[in-house]
Amino acid sequence: MNHTSQEELLNGLSRVSAEMPADETLYELADLFRVFGDTTRIKILCALSVSDLCVADIAALLSMNQSAISHQLRVLKQARLVRVARRGRSSIYGLDDDHVRTIFEQGFRHVRHIAPGEEKTHA
Amino acid sequence: MNHTSQEELLNGLSRVSAEMPADETLYELADLFRVFGDTTRIKILCALSVSDLCVADIAALLSMNQSAISHQLRVLKQARLVRVARRGRSSIYGLDDDHVRTIFEQGFRHVRHIAPGEEKTHA
DNA sequence: TGAATATATGAGCAGATGTTCATATATTCA
DNA sequence: TGAATATATGAACATCTGCTCATATATTCA
Numbered sequence: 001m002n003h004t005s006q007e008e009l010l011n012g013l014s015r016v017s018a019e020m021p022a023d024e025t026l027y028e029l030a031d032l033f034r035v036f037g038d039t040t041r042i043k044i045l046c047a048l049s050v051s052d053l054c055v056a057d058i059a060a061l062l063s064m065n066q067s068a069i070s071h072q073l074r075v076l077k078q079a080r081l082v083r084v085a086r087r088g089r090s091s092i093y094g095l096d097d098d099h100v101r102t103i104f105e106q107g108f109r110h111v112r113h114i115a116p117g118e119e120k121t122h123a
Numbered sequence: 124m125n126h127t128s129q130e131e132l133l134n135g136l137s138r139v140s141a142e143m144p145a146d147e148t149l150y151e152l153a154d155l156f157r158v159f160g161d162t163t164r165i166k167i168l169c170a171l172s173v174s175d176l177c178v179a180d181i182a183a184l185l186s187m188n189q190s191a192i193s194h195q196l197r198v199l200k201q202a203r204l205v206r207v208a209r210r211g212r213s214s215i216y217g218l219d220d221d222h223v224r225t226i227f228e229q230g231f232r233h234v235r236h237i238a239p240g241e242e243k244t245h246a
Numbered sequence: 247t248g249a250a251t252a253t254a255t256g257a258g259c260a261g262a263t264g265t266t267c268a269t270a271t272a273t274t275c276a
Numbered sequence: 277t278g279a280a281t282a283t284a285t286g287a288a289c290a291t292c293t294g295c296t297c298a299t300a301t302a303t304t305c306a
Contacts, residue, residue, distance in 0.1 A: 013180055013183060016170050017184060020166070020173070029231065029234055030161055032234060034156075034160030036152075037154075038153055042152055047143060050139045051139050054253090061139060067255085067297080067298095068296075072294080074254080086303090089251060089253075103230065106222060108148075110222040115220070115221065116224075116225045161263085163264080189282085189284095190265080190268095190284080192283095193284055194285080195264085197284080197285090209283095
């Protein structure tokens with residue numbers, strides 16, 4: 001490895017380094033995706049994309065402990081992925097905004113090997 | 124809770140249940156997002172979105188152990204998020220397809236509170 | 247108010263995950 | 277071929293995560 005190529009390397013890395021978003025942004029990004037990275041939470045989000053639901057309904061739907069669902073809903077709420085509205089003694093949860101659907105959609109496309117721009121196929 | 128509302132509830136849950144994708148799809152989806160859910164991997168993907176890089180360069184860029192980077196690249200490769208091309212004794216890694224950029228983009232939008240359709244603002 | 251119902255929360259535990267260290271496996275070049 | 281270089285991989289360890297159990301906190305209604 002001669003001097004010139006090492007200089008080029010350093011310049012190249014500096015350029016990459018300069019184009020990287022701030023570390024804090026990258027942490028936030030990883031935090032967001034980490035929330036999507038669990039089957040239980042994915043199922044909850046998927047269910048809520050069909051209909052708003054109370055905690056007990058979600059638990060019944062996933063055949064899971066009420067406590068487990070409640071804990072996960074808290075994680076989802078902290079990530080601003082779901083919102084909650086109290087109605088009587090129930091808490092009705094729903095998706096917080098459309099980012100969730102869009103992020104989902106891209107995930108599906110990757111899993112199903114569909115190019116980002118390409119037409120959506122069903123099932 | 125009377126009989127009618129309980130019946131409605133069951134019907135509602137059945138409907139939600141029917142609209143949910145297959146469990147296996149949801150597992151794959153969670154697996155995909157789990158890969159995005161780590162700061163080191165996010166940084167690697169971010170760097171590769173700027174330029175293809177060899178292992179040593181990525182390690183230098185992130186001030187991290189070569190072994191740690193190599194382990195993470197394997198995870199990224201298994202998820203089909205990066206591809207590798209051997210050039211001499213180096214392995215040059217790059218993003219595998221455009222899903223990565225698109226998923227990133229949506230993540231950024233969420234973190235920065237930009238609506239999915241809305242115009243992109245810089246930095 | 248008090249019983250019943252719905253949800254939230256804290257502690258504890260088992261399993262998963264990311265890093266490091268040591269070392270194995272290419273690949274180049276003298 | 278053998279030394280040097282670049283990457284890959286296995287084992288070990290500390291940390292993180294998600295679930296369960298027990299229990300606390302609303303909220304409704306008789």
